[in-house]
Amino acid sequence: MSVPNHFDLLATDGAARTGRLTTPHGVVRTPAFMPVGTAGAMKGLHWREVRDAGADIVLGNTYHLMLRPGAERIAALGGLQRFTTWNGPMLTDSGGFQVMSLAQLRKVSEKAVNFRSHIDGAAIELSPERAIEVQLLLGSDIAMQLDECVRLPAERADIERAMQLSLRWAERCKRAFETAPDGHMLFGIVQGGDVPELRHASARGLIELGFHGYAIGGLAVGEPQEVMLAMIEEAAPILPADRPRYLMGVGTPEDMLEAVARGIDMFDCVMPTRNGRHGVAFTRFGPVNLRNARHADDPRPLDEASDWPSTRNCSRAYLHHLIKSGETLGAMLLSEINIAYYQRLMRDIREAITRGSFETFRMQTRADWEQGDIASRDPA
Template sequence: MTLANHFELLGQSDAARLGRLTTPHGVVRTPAFMPVGTLGAMKGLHWREVRDAGADIVLGNTYHLMLRPGAERIAALGGLQKFTTWNGPMLTDSGGFQVMSLAQLRKVSEKAVNFRSHIDGAAIELSPERAIEVQLLLGSNIAMQLDECVRLPAERDDIDRAMRLSLRWAERCKRAFETAPDGHMLFGIVQGGDVPELRQQSARGLIEIGFHGYAIGGLAVGEPQEVMLAMIDETAPVLPQDRPRYLMGVGTPEDILEAVARGIDMFDCVMPTRNGRHGVAFTRFGSVNLRNARHADDPRPLDAESSWPSTRNCSRAYLHHLVKSGETLGAMLLSEINIAYYQSLMSGIRAAISNGTFESFRQQTRAHWAQGDIAAL
């Protein structure tokens, strides 16, 4: 099956890439950060705040949504975009990572992965075919193949076995995706742990099968940053230039900046909202822990020059008070502040690539982070 290419590479600055990905629900500007709405909701934020912050695309999760409220129910209610009122481009993770991290009593076989629901203990079988069926029922614009993700560190034999199983599942996912509506996309997932030759074998195997885009999975699962970046260095040059590249589950602003420098186009992570719920803000001057007592009498905003109102107007003292008091508003404000910062970072990255100044932008951004609060005075 010949797969239409919905991605346009618009320019480069060194290895950093500027692109445009067209979906039936709108255009995604890349490099792009996808806020994570695992259960069809963004924790602590309304969808309008996600839109206003500048996000083009968000992420939902097959594992969670198939368990509750159920893919068939969402399909009957008009699909995930209508159900959630997001109405923009949406990518769904296949659920493989969640099975590894959440499911009880899981058993992986050639046919499928069988596990017990973490909600009620019900027995569930998730095969490549079912993973695609669920994502088609959800109506996501970008579906992911089902893969087996191995948590690092791991033995090479186990990494090799999981990588080869993921390739066989990738073939089955592509066959199951043949009934997808026009304009919808399927991404393959490169596995291979922290073994360079296995990463390259996986990438070449997926290219031979053929996908709309290629993800790098199985990273940000406990390995040091230098290992993650080394695996990107091994993998990205193998992937097709004319297809989007997605680094799954990553990450910190620094991770994103370094991965963009290595040719990655798409990212997702729960970190902006999760850290916000725990009192941590991301800013141009690095992360700020609002739980610290030194903020109690600080009238300064997090960033007086930010375009996001809450970042510009709320004092550190007020945010500290909300966090220490356990007020829900504190988590909400910091979550929106963090999502807005991530989208501002991506906007700056895209502008720098367009201008051919990405390396300068990268160095300036890192210098700001290193200065911390001194830069905000």
């Protein structure tokens, strides 16, 4: 049975692409960055700020939401969008990353992942079928297959075992997703660590099964950037050109710019909000560490030309004061500033691809990051 396609490829410039992904809750413009609202909330931001910043789609997490408040409870309350008041497109991560990050609490078998809840120690089984069931209860527009992600570096035998298991789980997830309402999507996840032939085998196996879109997983998990980019170069060209490509858990502005140049359409990462809570702002001049004492008497804003009010109006001195004083407002302002910057970067990328000037934009953006100004060239 063929899998319906909800993605329109609008323009290309080299390997870079811009398109439109139509979901039951709205249209997503790609390349797109998905802010991460793991447990149904964006840390430090209201949903209206996320929307005003330009985000079309956000991410929730199956593992965390199934534990608290519970998928069945969310379904009874009208689904994740109504529950959170986001009311826009939402992708849910299947919990595969937690299979890796909570290794001390879980056991992986052919059937499922069995683990102890990090909240209360309760025994939980997460199978491919249950992962899909939870995501259907949540009502997410885009569900992800359950996979096993291996932290790098790792032995080839471990990488291959996890990749083959993920392929078998992908098939089970696809069968379980057959009851999904029309318009909802399931993405397969390419695994294979840092081994090119395993990446190829995973991609081809997923394509044979057929999915609405394809993610590249198991990267940004300890490997150098050059390895991550090399694996994108191995996997992306194999994936169908008419389907969206999602690089999971990435990343820095530079990571995203380089991944777009290699054909990636979608991203997610906790970095904008996490770094904001730790006093780091992302700007077109590069990262700025507001904890540094040099900002204490600096009346300048982070970027007087920004179209985001907090970036344009708040002085570096004030932001420094808030962070050093431990004021919650400091983390809130920097989180919204960072989300707004990420969304502006995606918008500018889309426009550059449409104009056919992506490579010029890419080189100018990198030059701006590298040059910056004296106060903006702090190490993050």
